[in-house]
Amino acid sequence: METVLHDVLLVGGGGAGLRAAIAVAEAAPALSVAVASKVYPMRSHTVSAEGGAAAVVKADDSLDAHAYDTISGGDWMCDQDAVEAFVREAPEEMLRLEHWGCPWNRELDGHIAVRPFGGMKIERTWYAADKTGFHMLHTLYQTCLKYTSITTYDEWFVTSLLVDDGRCQGAVAIQLATGKVYALLAKAVILCTGGCGKVFPYTTNANIKTGDGMALAYRAGAPLKDMEFIQYHPTGLPFTGILITEAARSEGGWMLNKDGYRYLQDYDLGRPEPKPVKKSMELGPRDRLSQAFVKEMEKGRTIETPHGHVVHLDIRHVGEKVIDAKLPFVRELCLKYENLDPVTELIPVRPVVHYMMGGVHTDIEGATPVPGLFAAGEVACVNINGANRLGSNSLTELVVFGARAGTAAARFAAAQSEPTRGVLAQALDEERRLNREFLEKSGGSERVAPLRTEMQEAMEKGAGIYREAKGLQAAADTIAAVKERFGDVALDDRSRTFNTELTACLELSNMLEVGDAMIHSALHRTESRGAHQRTDHPERDDERFLAHSLAHWSAGAAPRIDYLPVTITRWPPGERVYGR
Amino acid sequence: MAQSITIEIRRYRPEQEDEPVWQSFEVPCRDEWMVLDGLNYIKDELDGSLSYRWACRMGVCGSCGMVVNGEPVLTCATYLSSFAPGPVRVEPLKGFPVIRDLVVDLQDFVDKLKSVKPWIIRDEERPLSEGEYLQTPDELAAYKQYSMCINCLLCYSACPIYSLEPTFIGPAAIALAQRYNLDSRDQGAEERMDVLSQHEGLWCCTFVGECSEVCPKHVDPAGAIQRYKVAATAEWFKSLLPWGNR
């Protein structure tokens, strides 16, 4: 088997991955960095983020205010030491992006412009029109091209991590263009593979968000933390699930039910004002807005369409000039995918799965419990987003924790010796498994697509915005049954050259593990907090559950769940207040 | 009974054939479906061995560029019903070697992008403690259009020069070089000029103009190249002067 040896291996080349790679290249230019991504880096899902990235910049703003907004928005599930570090480093990271060429929107005098965003008391969201993620990703990608110590392995699909002698020493990857399996050895591995929205049927996420990194770490012995907290973004388009950014609401959009009524006022989110009021009504936190939609639907006040129930997002009063200046992409998307012009018509929207607050358990340096394995970005759970993430915190999270994980991994790698011999044997085993279970398997009657659809439907039904024990258990049973049938899967495509059915199959196996962790974590948390709402346990229970759930993988059985207390430093748990 | 439409795909499986072959599939033609939805239907229901790239399905990642009925388009942003009654012919992007089915090798573009130094080049970096480089909205508008490139490479497929002369740096790479040249924070225009004023750079372009026609983000690479030609010519004349900088 061919091996490739580097000092630091990044799995995933999105915002966090590229920032971490640059951090290693700058902190320790002598170390060689490999970025292995299953797609070309500029295709990573960071590219579709729209709204903005939060960092304290105004004179009347403070780090404490950003921290408090984040912690209360997260319903006190956030580790406050991590949040403090996050808000402190955020402005510097955003400035670094600006120095690298990111085209942030500006005030007339040339300073950075910021806009208000959901759940934040003071404006602090840096933005680049409404394509912030796109500009950030391309800035990072183009900047990382100048470092000679970074080598990208584009379209290399990592199938498993190599853990030997108590530390992570690399990964096994398929070079998609040729089908050849390699052992990518490294002294430190950083996972930056993003979230797993594709576990659900309706999501803003791209096809590539299948939780690969979460599953890799999970199987390698790192627990998955807080997996039950899944964020539904309140405004996604009905058929495609395409994201309509929160910025549409921060520029003044209203959410209307079928009677044209701003229904959010009925849900303790404030009084309706003509102009947007921070932390009130449409600028409330995403979990509360999505939950309000479900309640409206139950009352029969949502609009029925061929693609399910929707409400309307009204930005007509924002005006064409502002829309073209600050929300041009929203207009483009509505014209293209809904055949309507938001300047004169109402946009049909519904909550769709958007972000995973949970992920691989890491500390505030990005290190997982497995030595040598680090994680940053949506794949990781530090946890700074708590039970509900505030909009525009995740783009900042990518660069802050990408940089932290990069410097921590560089330090770790510099102190390591060469890889042990055990890893090569493991890599060969993995190659044999891929051949045996997929490429050279005879027989088998299941196909990937129907299994995937069944898993997605079960997740939406049992682990949606509102859950209860029976529904969750039914979902768990369905996932277990699908996992069983997965053992009988047969591929149409036995080619080794760019076999996308094989990758779809491997992605499905990753999603099944991650979905399982989500459901069991949700089953065990018998309280309601943030994005995890149990109709059979509707109250928040700080006595028993002011703690992170940790799901530990066990082969062929349900995950073992235990708890880790939340780190509270300066903000004791209080009430989440919006609109008052 | 639902309407259906025929999609003909140019397949290429190196393990099976030396030359690509056409294969037809019958798919439903729903109003809200893009060509990409048709391809997904084929892969999920009819033939799992069809290989193609896609990710965001909202026209921002640039993965799903293919040639549909002769035109390079983003299949996630092209309605299937716009080709009714069909057939719809789907082929891989022109100008690039075909790895498999609708997947082409993009390494040449990545190498060329790297060669134009698409990053902020400064004689002296401003320390972070001094804050941001001031850039007025007007200065931002000067290069904003060229920064919208999603690297979908439809322009390379549309450019006959790139197919005829593979050493041509190409529309998107030059547009991205211009994006940095026109950025008020950048001081690297001279360095990039050295790369681009060679034959494979600007001067291969004969302003066919198709690149700008097919660009889904209205980057106008053809305009970027012509402007660059004017600038390059001016630079050359300046260098002739005794106080010129060459």
Add this chain to the structure above:
Amino acid sequence: MSQSGKLIPSEVASRKAANPRYQLFHPKWYRPRYPIFWWVEKIAYLRFITRELTSLAVGYAAVLLMVEVWALGRGEEASHRFHDLLGSVPVLVFHGVLLALLLFHSVTWLNLAPKALVVRLGRRRLPDRLVLLGHYAAWLVATALVVWFLVGR
């Protein structure tokens, strides 16, 4: 072969490396040859090639001008014979066609000017039409000058 909602059974044995030229992990990438008549396939390409080919008309006009100057330099008789030749019907027709091609080339060339010349006024660029108008105005003025010089004086 056409499939209508039917599943193609996987034929593992018969599909595996049916092409003897395939080497494991070294697939041969397909590099299509660009056809010599690539420019016939699209109207846009045809327009482009026509535009480029009409530059020959421009070249011819330049050469014609040089020949005329040379003929004038040769004396009255030479230039009279030259002008008689120019006045003959076939040559007139030929030059008529060439004039049309020349005009086509000039118009298409001028129409491209706004792409290369971007003038910014603050945040907005000067509208393309104004740049175009400027170029056509300059062409008109130059033509008027030449006409006045040759005929008006």
